Structures are given as C-alpha cells and as structure tokens.
Amino acid sequence: MNPKISIIIPVLNEAGFIGTLLHHLKENAKDSGALELLVVDGGSTDDTVQIVIAQAAKVIPSETGRAKQMNLGAQNATGEILYFIHADTLPPKHYDQYILEAHRQGYTAGCFRMRFDTNNWFLRFFAWLSRVNHTLCRGGDQSLFVTKELFENTGRFNEDYLIYEDSEFIRRLYKTMKFRILPYYVITSARKYRQKGWLKVQFHFGMIHLKNYLGAGPKDLFQYYKKNILT
Numbered sequence: 001m002n003p004k005i006s007i008i009i010p011v012l013n014e015a016g017f018i019g020t021l022l023h024h025l026k027e028n029a030k031d032s033g034a035l036e037l038l039v040v041d042g043g044s045t046d047d048t049v050q051i052v053i054a055q056a057a058k059v060i061p062s063e064t065g066r067a068k069q070m071n072l073g074a075q076n077a078t079g080e081i082l083y084f085i086h087a088d089t090l091p092p093k094h095y096d097q098y099i100l101e102a103h104r105q106g107y108t109a110g111c112f113r114m115r116f117d118t119n120n121w122f123l124r125f126f127a128w129l130s131r132v133n134h135t136l137c138r139g140g141d142q143s144l145f146v147t148k149e150l151f152e153n154t155g156r157f158n159e160d161y162l163i164y165e166d167s168e169f170i171r172r173l174y175k176t177m178k179f180r181i182l183p184y185y186v187i188t189s190a191r192k193y194r195q196k197g198w199l200k201v202q203f204h205f206g207m208i209h210l211k212n213y214l215g216a217g218p219k220d221l222f223q224y225y226k227k228n229i230l231t
Helices: 018-027 048-054 066-076 095-104 121-131 148-153 165-174 191-196 198-213 218-230
Strands: 005-011 035-041 058-061 081-084 109-116 144-147 180-188
Touching (some): 005 018, 018 035, 018 048, 035 048, 058 066, 066 081, 066 165, 081 095, 081 148, 095 109, 095 144, 095 180, 109 121, 121 180, 144 165, 165 198
Parallel strands (some): 005 035, 005 081
Antiparallel strands (some): 081 144, 109 144
C-alpha cells in the first residue's frame, strides 16, 4: 500500500488562484483518493476560504506567516509524505505518482523542476536553473516533498523567517540527505515579475540570496524585501 500524501497549501487572499489549484490537484493526480488537501489560511479577507470549502478541502486557520502556516499544516497532516505547494503553482500530471516513485527509490525529500507561465527569455533562463541540484537553485515555487519524519527531524520551517523560509529549510535538508530533483515541471505564476518588473524583482531576489550567504538574518532579509519588492 502506498503511503499517503498530505498536500499543504499556505494562503493569504488567494481567491484568484486557489480554486484552480485545488481542481488541478484532483484532476491531475494518479490517485486523488489517496491525497489529503490542507489549505492553511493566514487570515484572508477575500473569498479564499469559501472557495476552499466549496472544493471540499480542509481549511486550517492560522496566524499570518508562511513558515507558521506550513508548520501548522504539517502538524495537522495525517500523511507519511508532506507536499508543500504555493497557491499559484500547478504540478505536473501524475505528480503524486512521481513523488511516490522517488520515495520508493529511497529519496526522502525533493522537488520538481520549474517553469514560469511566460515566454520571457530572462525568466526562462532562471527557471532552467531549477534542474541544477544545488541549494542556490532551490526555492518554494518549485514545490517540496518531504517525509513527515524527516521534516520533524530537520526542525521544521524556521518561523523567524517571513521570507526565504523554503530556501533556509531546504539548505538544512541538503546537509542531511540526498535531495532529489524530479525531471518534470511545475508551472508557477510570474505575477510578481509582471507587477514589479522582470529585472527589478530578479535583481533583488539575487541580492537576498547574497545577503543570506553573507550571514544576514531573517529580520534583515525581510526588511530588504519589504523595502525593495513590497513597496
């Protein structure tokens, strides 16, 4: 019998995306009956929660903060494998089968390659790098599967991080096990790049990676993000 996969989706005002994702997860799974869908809401003021309820997924109320939301989702999950995915990211057809195959091969954590929903050559190049098995090429938009046991043993997401929580956690995973990059693609939204500008956003994300490498803590990273990307 295959292990159960708990899909954990942190949301905050994602009414424009969450319905599409939940439908996609059900329609593109090899065995949707073996999945648990957990949507962890950080206090949405739009129709996100109503849409989730209409799609028969479980809503878990949470404090705002993606690390807190994903940890709470993991705490409530009943599956042996946790699959974290953002509301604006769509996994490939039969994504659950690919995760289970990797698990049977002995991999306890990994992600998919990534493509943006745009033909912009600049973003296509950076998305191409998602096939490289190095921490510098990892991020939450690629989604993440990890056994619940390994998730707990690695210390869960660090809730001090209001951004960069995925990369920080994956960096810890790399130190303990062989991380698997599955040769299939998730499609993620380039909405932030469209809103703020391709070059601007990628430059500042690169600076966040550099600042983290040079020892900046979660507070400094968030202040930089707030100043240069949020505003």
